Amino acid sequence: MLIGYARVSKADGSQSLDLQRDALREAGIPEDQVYEDRASGARDDRPGLEACLRALREGDVLVIWKLDRLGRTLAHLVSTVQDLSKRHIGLKVLTGQGAQIDTTTPAGHMIFGIFATLAEFERDLIRERTMAGLAAARARGRKGGRRFALTKAQVRLAQAAMAQRDTSVAALCSELGIQRVTLYRYVGPDGTLRRYGKRVLGLA
16 A cells, blocks of 8 residues: 655645645545645654554555655664565655655665665764764863763862751752752762762862
């Protein structure tokens, strides 16, 4: 069975689905087998696409007008189609870049394989740039990862305050703008430094 999916980026009615609907109908897809979304491709919550993917069964073919109607990114597109392939569901693209893709044919499957290779290359580039950025940051004395909730001065203040038995933990947390659980990552109930506190002060 052929099942279609159509999407426009705006939900305010300024964009029409008519062009995609007409193309899908000409491809032989019944109107009641076309799933639609009015949402940005970057959004995770696309109920039309989710319903479409659930409706597809082994041997079906998902038909889309253009590749960018389906995936948020190249990597997301490849992941989606690979999942369809595992379920023995085909993909056919009607126009635009990727119009040669029809994973039900050997040639179309080969072309999609090139896309998958490009997606892996893209992931490797991102990973390489990230590692290079972290290395450069470390060379300048900075460490990657989550930013600390407290500064050096605030850690010292927390140390001194917690060392006093009459300190109100709630009042101290309010002054520092953090929650109790966060405070205890930096200093103990008696003011001793904990792992996060040592890291902020460069002692670990």
